[in-house]
Amino acid sequence: SPGRCETFPLLHFTHEPSAKSNRLILHNALNHCCLAGKANESQRSIMIEELEKCGLNQCVILFRDHQCQFRALYSYCPEMEEIHKLAGSGPRSIQKKMIENLYKYNSDRKQFQPIPSKTMSANVDALTIQGHLWQLRKKPVGTLQK
Numbered sequence: 711s712p713g714r715c716e717t718f719p720l721l722h723f724t725h726e727p728s729a730k731s732n733r734l735i736l737h738n739a740l741n742h743c744c745l746a747g748k749a750n751e752s753q754r755s756i757m758i759e760e761l762e763k764c765g766l767n768q769c770v771i772l773f774r775d776h777q778c779q780f781r782a783l784y785s786y787c788p789e790m791e792e793i794h795k796l797a798g799s800g801p802r803s804i805q806k807k808m809i810e811n812l813y814k815y816n817s818d819r820k821q822f823q824p825i826p827s828k829t830m831s832a833n834v835d836a837l838t839i840q841g842h843l844w845q846l847r848k849k850p851v852g853t854l855q856k
Contacts, residue, residue: 730767730832731767731768732767732768732769732832732835733761733762733764733767733768733769735815735817735835736761736769736770736771736783736815736835737758737761738815738817739771739815739822739835739836740754740757740758740761740771740780741754741758742820743778743815743820743821743822744771744778744780745757745780756797757783757797757798760783760796760797761783761796763796764785764796766785766786766787767832768785768786768787768788768832769783769784769785769786769796770783770784770786770793770834770835770836770837771783771784771835771836771837772784772795772798772800772804772836772837772838772839773813773822773836773837773838774838774844775838775841776811776824776838778813778821778822778836780798781798781799781800782795782796782797782798782799782800783795783796783797783798784796784800784804786830786832786834788830788831788832791806791830793805793830800839801839801843804837804839806830808839808840808843809828809830809837809838809839809840810837810838810839810840810841811824811825811837811838812824812825812827812828812829812830812834812836812837813825813834813835813836813837813838814833814834814835814836815835815836822835822836
């Protein structure tokens with residue numbers, strides 16, 4: 711419909727926006743949950759800046775595991791099914807087969823809640839990847855293999 715993009719007057723889409731943005735939700739999650747407190751202030755400001763610079767409506771947080779320890783911020787394009795790192799520690803991109811658990815941020819409780827699904831969608835605010843993917847380390851140059 712022609713009036714669909716009127717709520718985004720400064721943005722130009724090459725195709726219809728897939729869903730409303732979750733960037734405000736993630737902004738709140740970073741401030742009140744993931745990176746709350748004085749000790750996380752510098753990392754929080756970097757992540758919020760990256761979130762604000764991101765041109766996509768959807769972003770996701772990568773947690774280390776089910777304990778929801780923040781690791782990185784990613785952009786998510788539902789139409790292309792692409793998840794790419796904006797900042798933090800984690801893989802440059804995340805494919806569907808790498809995903810272990812999905813989470814939705816509950817603003818009232820200020821916590822993330824598991825989503826009983828394995829399918830990435832615009833409703834997802836955070837995710838974890840399979841544990842063995844964190845173990846990948848490059849061997850130092852000059853290391854001999856036995």
